[in-house]
Every structure is written in C-alpha cells, then in structure tokens.
Amino acid sequence: MRTTFDFSPLYRSGIGFERMLNALETASRVEAPDNWPPYDIAKTSDDHYRITMAVAGFSEAELDITQEQNLLMVSGQKSGNDNGQYLHRGIAGRGFERRFELADHVKVTGAGLDNGLLTIDLKREIPEEMKPRRIEIVAGTTAHRVESKRVKADKQAA
Template sequence: MTRVSLLSSPFLLGFERLEGMLERAARSADDGYPPYNIEQTSETSWRIVLAVAGFLPEHLSVTVEDNQLVVAGAQPDDKTRTFVHRGIATRQFQRRYVLADGIEVVHAGVENGLLTVDLTRPKSQQVIRKIDIVAKP
C-alpha cells in the first residue's frame, strides 16, 4: 500500500525531515505523565512547565537533540523507605517536543515541584538575494 504524504507537493522541497519530526511528535504525545503546560510568553517566546514533584534537579535532564527538546527524569530507588501508600508518581519519564528551526532553549529551572523550560526564537532578518542567471555559450 502506498503511503500518501501531506508534504508531497512538488512545491514543498526538502521537507522530508519535517514530516519525520511530525511523525515522532505524534507517537510521543500519548503518555500523560508528567502533566505539563505550554504558554506563549511573548510573540517569540514560550515556556514549558512540567509538574515534577519529588524530583531533584540532579534527577532531571533537558537536552536538545536534532530539533527535539527532550526532558527526562529518573529517580534512584530509595530502599530505606517503606510506603504504606504511594500516591505521588515518581516513575521515569521522557517527553519530547519538536522544535522549529531557530528555536533556542534559554533557561531551565526547578522551583516548587515545577520544571520550567524557556524557549525563544530570535527575530530573523528577511534576506532577499538576487541570483545571477548565466547564459551558456
């Protein structure tokens, strides 16, 4: 069976990578842990806030891999504690967010059980470049 792509128009050249990123984002959107918010803080800035109660900063990582923001958390097992009831989830997680070209992570921090990751897209200059047309002899 032939797969039809939304980006298969002959006028969209070089977007194969974008299609792959969209597919990865759709696959990773299924898990609901940890809960998160995404806010637009200005015209060119965003903030991702994840609820990471119980995680210390050293148990968390924020990386950018191939235009994807990867936020992960893992806690070591504490064998010294015995729980009668454990209702606060502290399982391992990994969340991936696909970033457009030019988006930069400017800050990540933990406060009151919330991990915040600030993103920005620097304003780009519009570049118009004239291409010389060369006649072949």
C-alpha cells in the same frame, strides 16, 4: 481502523523535503498516550515560550534536558532506592521521558526548578538573512538591460 501511510515513494522523487516527510511520518505513528508528568505550554510574548512541568520529588540532579536540532527531550530518573514500607503510594516517582517537537530556530534560553515545577524558557531567533526585508524602490532610474553583442567572424580567403 487506522491507516498507515508509506512515504518512501516521495523520498525517491523529492529533494530537500526529508525533514517534512519525517515530520509527517512521525505524526502518523500511533503512540500510547503518556500523560505523566503533566505540563503546560505558554506563549509569554511574540517569540518567547515557556514549558512548565510538574516534577514533584525530583531534584535538579535527577532531571536532564537535552536539545537536538528541533527536538527537546526532558527526562527524569530517580536515584537511589526507597525501602520504606508504604500503606498508600500516590506520589509517582517513576522515571520519565517527555519529547517536544520544536519549530525552526527555537532555542532553549534557560531552565529552573522551584517548588516541584520545572520551567523551561524558549525563544524563537530567526537569523537576520531569513527575516523579511524591504526593497527600496528608487524613482527615476531604469532597470539595467543586458545587451547581446554579435561577433563578426572575418573570413579569410586562402
């Protein structure tokens, strides 16, 4: 038995957590497993990744790669009709759409198709202002203190 969670009460009281709640809601949805086309995800270095998909029979013109914020969509649609008479058809030629959730600041840097394998290169580029920075401690100085000044009100006799 599968229990679905209702995150709507959290939307009313949480500000700025919409993306996290959407990710939880998406993860809780049950989708039929689709294992075609097969793919590999490899980490090639600290901030570089590569997705390799087996898309035999598809040309560059029949494939489409789109990145929207933190979502990478790869789709393929065969063009034209094959009117051949088959005794056995084992090579899948159906259209597909595969979605990959990307972490923050992951961008597609390139894609290529070679021998039926589509490779998509990804790189995580953290903006300079979000990278950890070292704060230097200077010896012999004291922290600046904020002093409050009292204002004296002059009372004048009328």
